[in-house]
Amino acid sequence: MSTFVANPPSSHIFESLVPYYAEALLGAQNNNTAGEEIGHPNGHSVTNGVWVLLLGTLLWSYILLVVLAKKPNCDCTARLDGKTVVITGATDGVGKATAFELASRGAEIVIPCRNAEKGRRVAREIADVTGNHKIQVVYVDFTNLESVKVCTQILKKSLKKIDILINNAGIGNGVGTTLDGFPLVFGVNHLAPFLFTTELLPLLRKAPLARIVCVSSVTHLWGNINFDELQDLDGGSLPSQFRAYSRSKLANVLFAKQLHRNESQHGISTYIAHPGWTFTAIFRDSPMLAKLLLFPLLYLFLYTPAQGAQTQIHLALAPGIETSSGNYFVSCRPARTGKSAKDIELASNLWSYSEKAVASALNQSVGYCTSI
Numbered sequence: 001m002s003t004f005v006a007n008p009p010s011s012h013i014f015e016s017l018v019p020y021y022a023e024a025l026l027g028a029q030n031n032n033t034a035g036e037e038i039g040h041p042n043g044h045s046v047t048n049g050v051w052v053l054l055l056g057t058l059l060w061s062y063i064l065l066v067v068l069a070k071k072p073n074c075d076c077t078a079r080l081d082g083k084t085v086v087i088t089g090a091t092d093g094v095g096k097a098t099a100f101e102l103a104s105r106g107a108e109i110v111i112p113c114r115n116a117e118k119g120r121r122v123a124r125e126i127a128d129v130t131g132n133h134k135i136q137v138v139y140v141d142f143t144n145l146e147s148v149k150v151c152t153q154i155l156k157k158s159l160k161k162i163d164i165l166i167n168n169a170g171i172g173n174g175v176g177t178t179l180d181g182f183p184l185v186f187g188v189n190h191l192a193p194f195l196f197t198t199e200l201l202p203l204l205r206k207a208p209l210a211r212i213v214c215v216s217s218v219t220h221l222w223g224n225i226n227f228d229e230l231q232d233l234d235g236g237s238l239p240s241q242f243r244a245y246s247r248s249k250l251a252n253v254l255f256a257k258q259l260h261r262n263e264s265q266h267g268i269s270t271y272i273a274h275p276g277w278t279f280t281a282i283f284r285d286s287p288m289l290a291k292l293l294l295f296p297l298l299y300l301f302l303y304t305p306a307q308g309a310q311t312q313i314h315l316a317l318a319p320g321i322e323t324s325s326g327n328y329f330v331s332c333r334p335a336r337t338g339k340s341a342k343d344i345e346l347a348s349n350l351w352s353y354s355e356k357a358v359a360s361a362l363n364q365s366v367g368y369c370t371s372i
């Protein structure tokens, strides 16, 4: 797990900054006591001193904010021996950090992934670090619904039950379509997990008190679902990509809430997690403008993958949270969803739409078969 441990700014950074800051402060004071004005031949040093002072103050405030900002932390000590956990998107980012943590609690971990070699490498890393060798890798590509179906068939043959399913795989942006012709972000972030989860429900129902954790995002607040537009392709501009992502994340919340309504009677509880802004590969393919505008500002505020994983780890582990099924969590605590996310009719219509879309895609599929 050491790979994911956060490194808070070390004290020597503060120590090395102090002399510069003090010098700037004294410099500005000395210049002021000499009664020099801006515009005076020596006025430049006054101006410089004020600027250094201002920048220093800003820098100190920034560092203080970063240090004092509360990071999510799951303090559950529960073990998961004998439990089977399926985590999508566990080859990178918060999914990988989650897989490490849950493996260290003794669970059997199943990693469905699109890159077999990367999956095997991550499985080896987890086994080496945690000493838990019950890690399985299975092929799936969320851009291809037939592949999702085949993956679930393999899991139905190889597993007796699933105790915890973490729907974490996702993309932050993308233009074009999935192999089935759906807009890429909607297809990968919603339709594939919809099929994956509904196909695995029989295995989840076999486990006592199974849990499903759907990883959404606070961006669902800006999401909008209009059934007439769901087939429209997304543009590559920043607003289009943000619209596509937030729509898919709203779909995650609506899906999870409908799952809760359908499945709590079968002993399955469903939770929604927002990891918090986390520095992962999800930003890798962001439009250049987004990178230039946001990265310098966000870099120090972003969580590490281990911190971003805390909420979903909490929802997988915390004992006795079944009464919170159907709720949305941020920083390991229940939080409010947006208005559209509470729309029961929208959730039910999205379920029917997704069922039809997936069935029609699978009917037209020419067949697909792969395993690792």
Ligand SMILES: NC(=O)c1ccc[n+]([C@@H]2O[C@H](COP(=O)([O-])OP(=O)(O)OC[C@H]3O[C@@H](n4cnc5c(N)ncnc54)[C@H](OP(=O)(O)O)[C@@H]3O)[C@@H](O)[C@H]2O)c1
Pocket (backbone or CB within 6 Å): 088, 089, 090, 091, 092, 093, 094, 095, 112, 113, 114, 115, 118, 140, 141, 142, 143, 167, 168, 169, 170, 171, 188, 215, 216, 217, 218, 274, 275, 276, 277, 278, 279, 280, 281, 282, 283, 308
């Ligand atoms: N990072 C954030 O700030 C943030 C904020 C809010 C919500 N989230 C949500 O958190 C989840 C995880 O994101 P992350 O930041 O950890 O992203 P990440 O580091 O990019 O990891 C995404 C994971 O999804 C997998 N994946 C992507 N496309 C796939 C496909 N077609 N088929 C199968 N697997 C696929 C990736 O596989 P590869 O390893 O092969 O690429 C990877 O394992 C996402 O649902 C995201 O929406 C993230």
